[in-house]
Amino acid sequence: MSRQTTRRTVRKRRYWGDDDASALTKWPKKALHKTWLVLESNYVNVLLVFVPLGIISAHVGWSPTVVFVLNFLAIIPLAALLSFATEEISAKLGQTLGGLMNATFGNAVELIVSIIALKENEIRVVQSSMLGSILSNILLVLGCCFLAGGLNPANGSEQTFNITVASTMSSLMAVASASLIVPATLYAQLENSKEKTEGNILILSHGTAIILLLLYGLYLFFQLKSHANLFDAEAQVEEEEEEHILDPWGATAALLIVTILVAVCADYLVESIDDIVKTTGISKTFIGLILLPIVGNAAEHVTACVVAYKNKMDLAINVAIGSSLQIALFVTPFLVILGWIMGRDMTLHFETFETVVFFVSVLVVNYLIQDGKSNYLEGAMCLGTYIIIAIAFYVYPDDAGDKTNGFFGGRLFGTS
Numbered sequence: 001m002s003r004q005t006t007r008r009t010v011r012k013r014r015y016w017g018d019d020d021a022s023a024l025t026k027w028p029k030k031a032l033h034k035t036w037l038v039l040e041s042n043y044v045n046v047l048l049v050f051v052p053l054g055i056i057s058a059h060v061g062w063s064p065t066v067v068f069v070l071n072f073l074a075i076i077p078l079a080a081l082l083s084f085a086t087e088e089i090s091a092k093l094g095q096t097l098g099g100l101m102n103a104t105f106g107n108a109v110e111l112i113v114s115i116i117a118l119k120e121n122e123i124r125v126v127q128s129s130m131l132g133s134i135l136s137n138i139l140l141v142l143g144c145c146f147l148a149g150g151l152n153p154a155n156g157s158e159q160t161f162n163i164t165v166a167s168t169m170s171s172l173m174a175v176a177s178a179s180l181i182v183p184a185t186l187y188a189q190l191e192n193s194k195e196k197t198e199g200n201i202l203i204l205s206h207g208t209a210i211i212l213l214l215l216y217g218l219y220l221f222f223q224l225k226s227h228a229n230l231f232d233a234e235a236q237v238e239e240e241e242e243e244h245i246l247d248p249w250g251a252t253a254a255l256l257i258v259t260i261l262v263a264v265c266a267d268y269l270v271e272s273i274d275d276i277v278k279t280t281g282i283s284k285t286f287i288g289l290i291l292l293p294i295v296g297n298a299a300e301h302v303t304a305c306v307v308a309y310k311n312k313m314d315l316a317i318n319v320a321i322g323s324s325l326q327i328a329l330f331v332t333p334f335l336v337i338l339g340w341i342m343g344r345d346m347t348l349h350f351e352t353f354e355t356v357v358f359f360v361s362v363l364v365v366n367y368l369i370q371d372g373k374s375n376y377l378e379g380a381m382c383l384g385t386y387i388i389i390a391i392a393f394y395v396y397p398d399d400a401g402d403k404t405n406g407f408f409g410g411r412l413f414g415t416s
Contacts, residue, residue: 045081050074051261058268064275071265071272075295078262083303085258088251107133107323110293111331112263113270118335121344125288130332131354132293135389137324138173138365140294141301143382145308145316146368150376152309161313163372165230169321170366172219176328177362179208183349198345205347206340209333216329269295286394297323313374321365353396357389 054071110133117125149159183201190197273287294301308316332348339346350358364385368378 045077047073047077051078051265054265054268058271064272065279067268068272068276071268072295074265075262075269078258078265079295080302081258082255082262083306085251085254086303089248089255107326107331110327113266113292114331114335115338116267118339118342118344118346123339123344123346126335126346127350127354128285128288129292130327130335131350131358132289133297133327134176134324134358135289135361135386136293136297137320137327139361139382139386139389141297141304141320141323142317142365143379143386144301145304145313145320146374146379146382147376148305148379149308149311149313149316149374150379152311155309155311158373158375159308159311159313160373161317161369162230163370165314166317166321166369166372168219168222169317169325170362170369172215172325172329173321173362174366175215176212176325177355177359179212179328179348180350180355180358182208183347184352184355187349188352198347201347201349202345205336205349208348209336212329212333213337216325216333219325219329266292266295283394283397285396286390289393290390317369357392361385361389 050070050073054067054074057067057070110129114126114129117129146159149155150157183204186204187197187201190200269292273284276282276287277284304316304319307319336346336348338344365382368374368381
């Protein structure tokens with residue numbers, strides 16, 4: 001064999017042998033290293049052990065109470081990972097768009113569960129999930145943000161945020177509350193009328209849903225294009241660039257995987273609710289409007305509190321109230337239109353008690369943010385209001401409401 005042939009053989013071996021082997025081992029090692037760095041980024045990731053346990057418990061037929069608790073605990077670290085991946089993406093896309101993505105992925109759980117419920121024609125389940133998510137964000141999450149920011153000595157006695165942005169968001173929330181008040185008031189007026197009440201409410205809901213979707217589209221254009229400078233939360237504090245673990249592609253993959261896992265665990269939560277009610281005596285109203293939204297909004301909760309503690313109040317408000325806006329102006333109207341397409345009578349007519357609670361909550365938040373400043377006392381006010389509402393829903397009976405089908409119904413929650 002000639003020297004030239006030998007050299008060619010060596011080059012081929014290096015190309016197809018050593019380099020190929022190196023490539024095969026390099027990427028798995030890199031992926032494992034990145035995964036380990038992500039896992040050790042937050043101590044709450046220790047709870048990830050409950051993810052496989054929660055899924056297994058649902059498949060092998062463990063006690064519904066055990067299934068509920070395990071999946072409840074599983075969603076907590078998944079929400080933290082969702083928050084982490086969103087922050088990694090926002091480092092490249094900007095905090096405004098990153099906050100928008102966080103709200104979108106954080107609401108994926110409610111959207112998936114609501115579509116399942118809508119398919120089963122469980123309108124009340126959809127409505128309660130939407131309302132509970134909004135209340136959780138504008139009172140619980142925002143309250144924790146104000147509290148976290150106010151209790152950090154490094155932030156001073158008060159924290160400031162862009163009053164124009166906050167006022168815009170609160171005004172849109174007021175419009176959203178009006179979209180629920182009008183159908184509820186019309187329903188009360190038409191109740192004794194000879195006209196077909198449900199048909200009229202359905203027409204009003206379809207028209208209102210289209211208008212709300214248009215408003216949400218304009219809001220996105222306002223936020224991301226025409227008035228993007230107002231929403232640029234990065235401009236409020238100059239900080240050194242932090243080292244980020246994931247690139248945009250890796251962070252996006254993590255977002256998709258974690259969102260799917262959250263949806264799976266949330267589905268098992270829903271399936272175990274009926275047995276939980278029988279064994280504990282907790283009403284479905286309380287579970288649907290308080291417990292499930294807390295779990296579903298854990299991503300926004302974690303992200304908003306972390307950034308608020310770092311005195312990034314603009315971003316915290318963008319995540320908390322922005323998520324509520326997305327539910328009120330996009331997800332709920334989208335479900336109304338989807339129900340229209342599917343032949344389901346999904347309307348914007350909520351129970352009178354729920355509508356009043358929503359209006360009062362928006363009113364309280366508007367008063368608290370109108371001065372462009374926050375402190376721990378205002379955070380305590382938000383939390384206090386949420387706790388009062390939670391107690392009210394705890395004693396709210398399942399058979400109460402304006403409609404004859406009760407508060408919840410249907411196969412999704414195991415009732416007839």
